[in-house]
Amino acid sequence: MAAAATLPTLEDALALGLTAAEYELVCEKQDGPPNVLELAMYSLLWSEHCAYKHSKKLLRTLPTEGKHVVMGPGENAGAVDVGGGLVCAFKVESHNHPSAVEPFQGAATGVGGILRDVFAVGARPIAVLDSLRFGEPAGEGAARTRYLLDGAVSGIGHYGNSIGVPTIGGEVYFEGPYEQNCLVNAMALGLAERERLVRSAAAGEGNVLVLFGASTGRDGIGGASVLASAELGDGGSDKRPTVQVGDPFEEKKLLECSLELLQRELLVSLQDLGAAGLTSSAAEMASKGEVGIEIDIARVPLREADMEPFEVMVSESQERMLCVVEPDKLDAVLALCEKWEVGGSAIGTVTSTGRVRVTQDGELVGDMPVRALVDDCPLYDLQPAKPSEPVYPPPVATLGSATTPSETLLALLSCPNIASRRPLFEQYDAIVQSRTVRRPEQADAAVLVLEDAEKASARGARVLATVRGFGATSDAHHLTAPHPDGAGATAAITKALRDSGLEPEDIDYINAHGTSTPLNDRAETKAIKAALGDHASRVPVSSTKSAIGHLLGAAGAVEATATILALRDRIAPPTLGWEEREEGMDLDYVPNQARPLDVNGGPAIGLSNAFGFGGHNVVLCLEA
Amino acid sequence: MKFGVLQFPGSCDEVDALQAARRVADAELIWHGERDLKGADAIVVPGGFSYGDYLRAGAIARFAPAMESVIAFARDGGLVLGICNGFQVLCEAGLLPGALLGNANRRFTFRQVELEVLNSGGSFTGACALGERLSIPAKHAWGRYYADTETLAAMDRAGQFVLRYAGGESFNGSVHDIAGVCNERGNVFGLMPHPEHAVDELVGGSADGLKIFESMRLAVEGARV
Numbered sequence: 064m065a066a067a068a069t070l071p072t073l074e075d076a077l078a079l080g081l082t083a084a085e086y087e088l089v090c091e092k093q094d095g096p097p098n099v100l101e102l103a104m105y106s107l108l109w110s111e112h113c114a115y116k117h118s119k120k121l122l123r124t125l126p127t128e129g130k131h132v133v134m135g136p137g138e139n140a141g142a143v144d145v146g147g148g149l150v151c152a153f154k155v156e157s158h159n160h161p162s163a164v165e166p167f168q169g170a171a172t173g174v175g176g177i178l179r180d181v182f183a184v185g186a187r188p189i190a191v192l193d194s195l196r197f198g199e200p201a202g203e204g205a206a207r208t209r210y211l212l213d214g215a216v217s218g219i220g221h222y223g224n225s226i227g228v229p230t231i232g233g234e235v236y237f238e239g240p241y242e243q244n245c246l247v248n249a250m251a252l253g254l255a256e257r258e259r260l261v262r263s264a265a266a267g268e269g270n271v272l273v274l275f276g277a278s279t280g281r282d283g284i285g286g287a288s289v290l291a292s293a294e295l296g297d298g299g300s301d302k303r304p305t306v307q308v309g310d311p312f313e314e315k316k317l318l319e320c321s322l323e324l325l326q327r328e329l330l331v332s333l334q335d336l337g338a339a340g341l342t343s344s345a346a347e348m349a350s351k352g353e354v355g356i357e358i359d360i361a362r363v364p365l366r367e368a369d370m371e372p373f374e375v376m377v378s379e380s381q382e383r384m385l386c387v388v389e390p391d392k393l394d395a396v397l398a399l400c401e402k403w404e405v406g407g408s409a410i411g412t413v414t415s416t417g418r419v420r421v422t423q424d425g426e427l428v429g430d431m432p433v434r435a436l437v438d439d440c441p442l443y444d445l446q447p448a449k450p451s452e453p454v455y456p457p458p459v460a461t462l463g464s465a466t467t468p469s470e471t472l473l474a475l476l477s478c479p480n481i482a483s484r485r486p487l488f489e490q491y492d493a494i495v496q497s498r499t500v501r502r503p504e505q506a507d508a509a510v511l512v513l514e515d516a517e518k519a520s521a522r523g524a525r526v527l528a529t530v531r532g533f534g535a536t537s538d539a540h541h542l543t544a545p546h547p548d549g550a551g552a553t554a555a556i557t558k559a560l561r562d563s564g565l566e567p568e569d570i571d572y573i574n575a576h577g578t579s580t581p582l583n584d585r586a587e588t589k590a591i592k593a594a595l596g597d598h599a600s601r602v603p604v605s606s607t608k609s610a611i612g613h614l615l616g617a618a619g620a621v622e623a624t625a626t627i628l629a630l631r632d633r634i635a636p637p638t639l640g641w642e643e644r645e646e647g648m649d650l651d652y653v654p655n656q657a658r659p660l661d662v663n664g665g666p667a668i669g670l671s672n673a674f675g676f677g678g679h680n681v682v683l684c685l686e687a
Numbered sequence: 688m689k690f691g692v693l694q695f696p697g698s699c700d701e702v703d704a705l706q707a708a709r710r711v712a713d714a715e716l717i718w719h720g721e722r723d724l725k726g727a728d729a730i731v732v733p734g735g736f737s738y739g740d741y742l743r744a745g746a747i748a749r750f751a752p753a754m755e756s757v758i759a760f761a762r763d764g765g766l767v768l769g770i771c772n773g774f775q776v777l778c779e780a781g782l783l784p785g786a787l788l789g790n791a792n793r794r795f796t797f798r799q800v801e802l803e804v805l806n807s808g809g810s811f812t813g814a815c816a817l818g819e820r821l822s823i824p825a826k827h828a829w830g831r832y833y834a835d836t837e838t839l840a841a842m843d844r845a846g847q848f849v850l851r852y853a854g855g856e857s858f859n860g861s862v863h864d865i866a867g868v869c870n871e872r873g874n875v876f877g878l879m880p881h882p883e884h885a886v887d888e889l890v891g892g893s894a895d896g897l898k899i900f901e902s903m904r905l906a907v908e909g910a911r912v
Binding site for chain 1: 826884
């Protein structure tokens with residue numbers, strides 16, 4: 064590579080997105096103007112995407128710690144303890160701009176990237192979800208909206224389905240302002256044993272850096288294309304950057320290889336390659352470990368000939384991971400890469416210099432302090448100012464008081480924000496890995512099994528409670544009110560008792576649906592009396608909604624949990640805010656104060672009621 | 688009795704198939720590069736995207752060393768079940784007639800489907816009744832079964848149509864709504880829906896798929912007697 068004669072200028076720096084002040088700072092950190100490679104690396108690591116320079120100060124004000132937080136901000140994904148020695152790792156990321164340009168690959172690579180973040184910490188991805196926003200699918204921008212929607216959904220399905228991770232939920236909404244800026248957010252959730260979690264800090268002087276996965280090409284070299292034109296080599300080889308194309312098959316092999324490497328305890332640390340490719344991965348691993356890194360770009364497997372050193376360092380080719388390996392484990396690591404048919408190559412070493420040094424066949428082509436690259440990016444304070452007028456016009460109401468009920472109904476049914484999402488979620492495999500208990504449309508949230516009973520008992524897990532039985536009924540009494548005599552609820556309670564093989568006298572506690580509405584509470588009281596007969600007046604009946612309200616999602620699950628804890632601890636939770644007894648409401652509602660449950664030395668058995676408009680009624684019979 | 692479940696690069700439902708098979712007998716994974724079928728009494732070629740569906744779905748997997756052994760195993764009368772991508776592999780390997788084309792609706796589609804048992808006398812549906820309905824999930828983009836008229840007529844005569852999508856439910860447009868077929872000898876069976884995903888009512892609401900694994904166990908143990 065040529066010497067100082069071809070050093071980039073301030074203009075080049077500005078074209079790459081650095082400010083004049085930032086360029087000055089870079090020159091200071093480098094003891095002189097940076098070369099092409101160095102400028103490219105700074106411009107990427109100091110970009111908004113990598114450095115969060117306008118939001119980091121705000122992000123630091125958010126709470127990040129908690130009793131169950133195992134991995135907080137700073138690693139590839141966050142992780143929380145979910146009990147049983149298991150942790151769930153998860154992350155959400157947006158891929159809006161790539162999806163606006165090429166929706167299929169933009170969304171697909173969004174999923175690919177978020178999956179890599181999750182298995183980079185050692186968790187097997189068990190679910191993908193997506194949150195999408197587009198413009199109106201009717202009217203002027205309709206064709207483009209449909210193009211983006213179709214592409215994004217197909218892309219998400221293509222990647223998730225092919226890699227064998229179920230897409231179990233998501234949302235999509237359409238509103239005019241999103242036409243110019245669609246949102247494609249991909250979330251991945253992973254499961255790992257707590258001891259298997261791995262961090263990304265590079266460590267150990269002399270340890271080897273191994274790059275594995277797909278080969279490196281010119282994918283995603285965007286802003287740095289300015290430099291491409293400044294570096295004319297001989298011949299007319301095409302240096303145009305290419306759009307990122309994801310290959311879920313490559314990532315499936317990469318995933319299995321990574322998890323097996325971790326399972327065999329062959330790695331010191333692991334990091335995936337995302338935005339800014341090797342540049343960010345190597346620099347961030349070095350920064351977290353407070354070490355230095357040396358990379359020989361001649362050892363990076365390339366998919367295109369004659370790539371410049373800066374191109375190798377900034378390429379965003381998909382499906383690649385970087386790991387740190389002790390020298391005596393290198394052969395085993397490379398052998399495992401071969402087994403899974405992913406390329407594996409030792410490309411560098413961990414040093415104690417605190418610098419990132421890039422060489423090409425022994426010649427030094429770039430040398431930067433790690434701290435300058437990662438930690439010393441200037442952070443800015445946002446100066447928000449409220450616009451004098453709304454940025455977007457308010458939505459125009461299309462239904463008014465003059466609209467007839469049938470016109471209203473038809474308008475609502477045809478509204479894309481209310482219409483069924485079935486044509487979308489049917490493109491997703493929601494069941495691979497056999498964990499899915501509730502699929503899209505079966506409930507308001509997806510439900511997954513994290514651990515089956517056999518595994519739980521094999522590790523001596525403590526059973527908190529058993530479901531003795533349940534009763535469920537469904538009727539069409541009224542859109543918003545239960546049957547006044549609680550007919551459906553009575554049937555559900557009776558069925559639950561029968562399903563459990565129990566008598567009314569066996570019930571020690573009832574966690575009521577108890578919404579504190581005259582309609583529900585009266586009907587529910589009647590139902591309890593009808594189903595339990597004389598015993599009804601002897602059972603404590605309380606509503607935990609009095610403490611937490613009616614949750615908008617998973618209310619039944621949360622209240623079942625409360626019931627389990629009440630039974631386990633033999634305490635009847637109170638109905639808070641209970642003030643005066645109404646006519647006909649004569650059960651024991653455990654007013655205002657918790658009290659011990661008297662279970663006569665036997666197991667504690669309770670009912671958890673969950674009733675919904677329509678109505679649909681479920682009663683769980685639990686024993687602890 | 689032991690099931691052997693093949694595992695190719697890109698297979699997705701092999702662990703699900705392994706877990707399903709383990710509900711009725713022993714089961715073990717067989718790596719695609721291995722020729723040794725580990726004494727398996729029956730082979731399952733699982734669903735997924737082996738080799739990324741490069742070239743054609745199943746086109747590359749059929750050349751795997753393990754598949755060479757499976758082809759020989761099938762020629763000797765061994766039981767082979769192909770699920771989804773596995774069905775595609777078996778067609779590519781010539782162990783089953785016909786081919787799987789792109790879905791008529793031109794999309795990957797995931798849907799719980801109802802299957803009608805057309806042939807209950809064999810090794811894969813022996814535990815089912817003739818005409819019985821099985822609720823089993825299907826999830827694929829290339830599941831439209833096709834064979835030419837002559838082949839179909841011969842298959843019909845020989846009772847090789849085993850499962851059909853009930854009530855015109857096929858989103859993939861398979862000829863005669865065929866969901867699963869077997870070879871003439873009846874020891875190789877392929878279907879696009881996933882029985883391994885219908886073995887536990889908790890996870891999906893139907894355990895109808897277990898009958899297929901159960902049928903295979905009965906067939907193997909019956910043959911031993």
